[in-house]
Amino acid sequence: MKDITVGVVADGGAAGWLRVLAQEGIAHQIADIPDSPVVLVSGRSPAWLEAYVAKGGVAVVSGARQLPFDIDDAGSAVVSGFETPVGGRFCAAPGLVTRFPGAGEGVLRLHEDRIVKYGSDPDRFPVVLSRRIGAGAIVYSGVALTELLMAQGDRLRAFCEFTEVTERVAAVDKADVADTLLHMLRLGFQRAGLPMVRLPRFPGGARSVFILRVDVDGAYAPHTQNLVDAARAANLPASFYVNADLSSRFPGLPDSWPAEFEVGQHAQAHTLFDTYEENLANLKEGRAWVEARVGRDVTSFVAPRGMWNASLGEALAQIGYSYSSEFGLDFDSLPFRAEGGILQVPVHPYSPERASRWAEERGVTPPGGEETRDYFLAVMRRQLALGRPMHVYGHPEVLGGMADTVVPAMAAFALREQTPCLTLGAYAAFWQRREEAYPTVRYDLAAGTLQASPADSSLPLIIEVWEPTNVRVRERETRLPAGTTLIEENT
Numbered sequence: 262m263k264d265i266t267v268g269v270v271a272d273g274g275a276a277g278w279l280r281v282l283a284q285e286g287i288a289h290q291i292a293d294i295p296d297s298p299v300v301l302v303s304g305r306s307p308a309w310l311e312a313y314v315a316k317g318g319v320a321v322v323s324g325a326r327q328l329p330f331d332i333d334d335a336g337s338a339v340v341s342g343f344e345t346p347v348g349g350r351f352c353a354a355p356g357l358v359t360r361f362p363g364a365g366e367g368v369l370r371l372h373e374d375r376i377v378k379y380g381s382d383p384d385r386f387p388v389v390l391s392r393r394i395g396a397g398a399i400v401y402s403g404v405a406l407t408e409l410l411m412a413q414g415d416r417l418r419a420f421c422e423f424t425e426v427t428e429r430v431a432a433v434d435k436a437d438v439a440d441t442l443l444h445m446l447r448l449g450f451q452r453a454g455l456p457m458v459r460l461p462r463f464p465g466g467a468r469s470v471f472i473l474r475v476d477v478d479g480a481y482a483p484h485t486q487n488l489v490d491a492a493r494a495a496n497l498p499a500s501f502y503v504n505a506d507l508s509s510r511f512p513g514l515p516d517s518w519p520a521e522f523e524v525g526q527h528a529q530a531h532t533l534f535d536t537y538e539e540n541l542a543n544l545k546e547g548r549a550w551v552e553a554r555v556g557r558d559v560t561s562f563v564a565p566r567g568m569w570n571a572s573l574g575e576a577l578a579q580i581g582y583s584y585s586s587e588f589g590l591d592f593d594s595l596p597f598r599a600e601g602g603i604l605q606v607p608v609h610p611y612s613p614e615r616a617s618r619w620a621e622e623r624g625v626t627p628p629g630g631e632e633t634r635d636y637f638l639a640v641m642r643r644q645l646a647l648g649r650p651m652h653v654y655g656h657p658e659v660l661g662g663m664a665d666t667v668v669p670a671m672a673a674f675a676l677r678e679q680t681p682c683l684t685l686g687a688y689a690a691f692w693q694r695r696e697e698a699y700p701t702v703r704y705d706l707a708a709g710t711l712q713a714s715p716a717d718s719s720l721p722l723i724i725e726v727w728e729p730t731n732v733r734v735r736e737r738e739t740r741l742p743a744g745t746t747l748i749e750e751n752t
């Protein structure tokens with residue numbers, strides 16, 4: 262039996278591939294000697310790549326430049342993003358790309374935001390291409406997806422197809438970048454003729470989770486209590502993060518909190534600082550203030566203004582917090598480890614408060630309760646369809662005034678779709694347990710046998726199998742390539 266362990270080449274984009282592999286729970290190793298059936302590369306190819314592919318290996322290359330095998334590129338370009346091969350969503354991904362001509366998936370445009378005239382839409386290039394070479398294959402993209410996935414930087418921009426409201430969010434649509442990388446990985450397994458065995462993303466094999474998060478930037482009595490009452494009546498264990506400074510200025514925290522709710526802190530001052538010392542002091546003061554007012558230990562945090570930097574990560578590790586959530590770093594994605602090791606649990610960055618300010622600046626009517634409810638439901642539906650968490654947030658100031666319209670409708674949607682309602686902390690805990698549970702997958706080509714063993718019997722494995730001629734993935738299917746026997750251990 263041979264292990265199916267994905268090899269990751271230790272180049273400049275390895276961290277991005279490692280994030281995708283961790284996100285899917287796929288067994289992998291750093292491999293400078295390629296003995297894996299599928300290897301993941303970023304940028305220029307290693308010297309051994311040509312021989313590896315010729316002998317039957319499959320290389321998946323992000324940010325490809327100067328490829329071997331006489332694969333010519335058409336030069337570079339600067340683009341603001343691309344249409345993904347996954348449902349054709351536009352993915353904001355500003356930067357330099359290499360254009361590879363030929364047949365492929367997704368669209369990269371040399372001339373962006375143009376109207377088609379005389380039926381001509383010139384200079385379009387695929388985002389993902391693949392080619393069979395000898396016994397092996399290469400799957401490649403001229404977009405530096407792995408680096409874009411890990412790069413920091415946020416700016417004021419629109420971030421969702423359902424609204425023109427802007428927010429200061431990550432400059433890259435990383436959830437779509439991750440989906441594109443996953444698509445390439447799937448193509449790699451398909452070209453290798455192997456099923457892809459991965460872990461479920463959500464507890465109990467659910468298609469998503471619902472997390473309602475409230476950043477208490479001022480309690481605005483009775484708005485915080487309204488949110489607590491609405492969530493409790495809907496059987497929804499919500500997560501509240503209390504900012505000390507703003508809740509002193511706009512008071513009215515509840516006298517007591519339901520035990521199943523999470524109460525974390527949102528710092529003393531409502532901002533991010535440059536240095537580790539300043540961020541640590543802000544965390545410690547915030548913790549002391551919130552603990553004194555809610556009468557319980559406060560062991561979690563999300564950053565004010567969705568802002569993240571490495572010194573905040575260091576300060577969080579020092580104070581003993583294990584997870585956080587900043588849309589300036591990433592949003593709408595699956596959880597991942599930020600530099601320094603803090604688990605990030607990305608949120609959808611729309612808040613009714615930001616939407617109200619945005620409307621006021623334009624002299625238009627701010628969205629009311631029903632419009633806000635419909636917006637959140639549209640986001641939840643989309644996240645569910647894309648297999649991502651339904652993690653939304655707001656504040657007492659505006660959301661608290663429409664709690665009875667918005668909160669029960671979201672909880673009812675989650676119930677109808679049979680998705681668990683969790684606190685941020687509970688989903689983070691699920692994810693941390695999952696990180697310890699990579700399956701081992703072995704195959705014996707001669708015997709036609711595949712053996713998949715989960716490391717944690719409460720996490721059933723998902724085995725993705727596909728027809729050789731069809732890239733469409735059919736999940737939870739156990740029909741394997743002709744003549745293969747599946748042995749699933751301990752399930």
Ligand SMILES: [Zn+2]
Binds near residue numbers: 476564566
């Ligand atoms: Zn805040």
